[in-house]
Amino acid sequence: KQEVTQIPAALSVPEGENLVLNCSFTDSAIYNLQWFRQDPGKGLTSLLLIQSSQREQTSGRLNASLDKSSGRSTLYIAASQPGDSATYLCAIQTGANNLFFGTGTRLTVIP
């Protein structure tokens, strides 16, 4: 079974700082890796999806990388803003319908 780990569990940074969130997984046989954002009391919003054959994806201030050989992914957030405060979840898709989630990193951006 795929195990997904996210470290740290929580992170606080001052506004404007660049930051990196980490995700590691145990089985490199994946369809894709996805990063989600979850706001308190809300559902998940898909941020980026990196297919197995890709190395990175970018959307605005967000950049996600994938290294299957080492079982690692990073989510880079540039010039952080208070509105970026949320929990960020990493998920690995190993089959058409198998999505394994990490427990998330709770990010607080301090104005």
Added chain:
Amino acid sequence: NAGVTQTPKFRVLKTGQSMTLLCAQDMNHEYMYWYRQDPGMGLRLIHYSVGEGTTAKGEVPDGYNVSRLKKQNFLLGLESAAPSQTSVYFCASSYSSGDGNQPQHFGDGTRLSIL
């Protein structure tokens, strides 16, 4: 465009009671999913459906049943609720694709407490 809508948003049940959670999507997605989210654990897949009239078990299916009578709706049932089923339940949907590379769209969740 509503996306994925879950009903109800909150519910408190007594042990042994039954209830049905409703998920509706208006994006014409083939695939639909039910997850539960518990503190300290990632989301875990309960059941899923790849099309109208089809359902399949996920990682933690025990104690739950599902039905997909219409393409836009996916129902999750608890026949005899237990305290261990206290959780936040999320529904998601996605387009189908041969390579599985379609993002899932999530509802806002149902917070269920079993006393």
